[in-house]
Amino acid sequence: MTTAVASRPETDPGGRSSFLARARTSPLARLVVRRVLIAIPLLVAVSILVFALLEAMPGDPARQQAGMDASEAEVEAIRQTMGLDRPAPERYLSWLGGALTGDLGRSSVSNRAVVDLLGERLPVTLEIVGLAFVLSIAVALPVALLAARRPGGFFDRLIMVMAMTLLAIPNYVLAILLVLVFAVLLRQLPAIGFVPLAEDLAGNLRSVILPTLALAVPLMCFYARFLRGDLVEQINSADYVDTARAKGAGPWRVLWQHAFRNSSFGLLTIVGLNIGTLVGGTVIIEQIFAMPGMGQLMLEGALSRDVAVVQACVFIFAAVAIFANLIVDVMYAVLDPRIRYGSH
Structure with a gap:
């Protein structure tokens, strides 16, 4: 005696799997996905370029924040607070990781969250x-x-x-x-x-x-x-x-x-x-x-x-x-x- 086992449908007509299936077969949805995937590396490239340009600017941000009359110890303390004592790639990756979680860092001038x-x-x-x-x-x-x-x-x-x-x-x-x-x-x-x-x-x-x-x-x-x-x-x-x-x-x-x-x-x-x-x-x-x-x-x-x-x-x-x-x-x-x- 055989018992019929009801097979579970692969997609629920009103569920999320049905929506994803329709999205995969929609040319317009595929177009949007392709453009979004292109946009992500573009944004990363822009952030790298801006970071590199700011790094190449003349002057010392820590000295500028401390003032011209500040001692070297005071400037070094500000440099450590701003994270400028770390290598540039490490500072960029730290910023990028924070940006992915919604943390864009703190202003070095007002000390407020960006x-x-x-x-x-x-x-x-x-x-x-x-x-x-x-x-x-x-x-x-x-x-x-x-x-x-x-x-x-x-x-x-x-x-x-x-x-x-x-x-x-x-x-x-x-x-x-x-x-x-x-x-x-x-x-x-x-x-x-x-x-x-x-x-x-x-x-x-x-x-x-x-x-x-x-x-x-x-x-x-x-x-x-x-x-x-x-x-x-x-x-x-x-x-x-x-x-x-x-x-x-x-x-x-x-x-x-x-x-x-x-x-x-x-x-x-x-x-x-x-x-x-x-x-x-x-x-x-x-x-x-x-x-x-x-x-x-x-x-x-x-x-x-x-x-x-x-x-x-x-x-x-x-x-x-x-x-x-x-x-x-x-x-x-x-x-x-x-x-x-x-x-x-």
């Missing part, structure tokens, strides 16, 4: 960068579409002249001009300082308008100019545009539903490449407007040879740029499913 400093400064930078990014895209898209609607027309020429003029002005010069106009002459906005969002919404918005514009205007002009040129090229040379027109599609429908869809790939590439520029611009802009963000923190750390602070700030900036490019890759795959299966 994680606490980042927790205070990061929201300021994220607000400025986020607003600048949204503003640049929100203005560049309609402006480029309107300019490409009638190439060579009055609006197109006006926009291109304004874009080229503003692109020729560095963002730190633009920041000073904004302060001169809106803070000094018109006296409508504060020139420096930051009001936390939790304290006063209106005051917060007033305090971030000028630094946001200083970051957003150059990107806004660049995006509008690039997208307008790509749209005009698509309209004048693409076969699918002629086909859409032959089927009776109107100018705006051809521009938005056909030309813009293909031009969006180029725009996504430019946006992904410029995220690092946008984040890096905060180092200068926050200093000009006295914004207590990560850019100012990193500059202060570089001037005082606060290795742990600079290392953590650059690591965060690099992670943001890499993560932004990961999102761009995923958006590529969403817009064009062929990318999920191809080798590009």
Whole structure:
């Protein structure tokens, strides 16, 4: 007599194994996993490069912290406290091991945990960068579409002249001009300082308008100019545009539903490449407007040879740029499913 033994299913339809099985068979999930695996060694390489550059900087951080009048015994004690008496590879591996557990070390200037400093400064930078990014895209898209609607027309020429003029002005010069106009002459906005969002919404918005514009205007002009040129090229040379027109599609429908869809790939590439520029611009802009963000923190750390602070700030900036490019890759795959299966 044989007894039937019920075989246990290998995967539970509603369980974790089923989810992992679907993730393994999803081209989009595999794409994300590949990009994440590439991002990890990139972040490690960035951290090694920053550590090496800080090590190569002239001067003695311990002497700088102790002061020029300090004795050699006092300097040596500070050097041991900062861990500078250990070999550089050992100090880097110690920092990397701590970073993997969420411990980014302590500031040699304030003796505070770097994680606490980042927790205070990061929201300021994220607000400025986020607003600048949204503003640049929100203005560049309609402006480029309107300019490409009638190439060579009055609006197109006006926009291109304004874009080229503003692109020729560095963002730190633009920041000073904004302060001169809106803070000094018109006296409508504060020139420096930051009001936390939790304290006063209106005051917060007033305090971030000028630094946001200083970051957003150059990107806004660049995006509008690039997208307008790509749209005009698509309209004048693409076969699918002629086909859409032959089927009776109107100018705006051809521009938005056909030309813009293909031009969006180029725009996504430019946006992904410029995220690092946008984040890096905060180092200068926050200093000009006295914004207590990560850019100012990193500059202060570089001037005082606060290795742990600079290392953590650059690591965060690099992670943001890499993560932004990961999102761009995923958006590529969403817009064009062929990318999920191809080798590009």
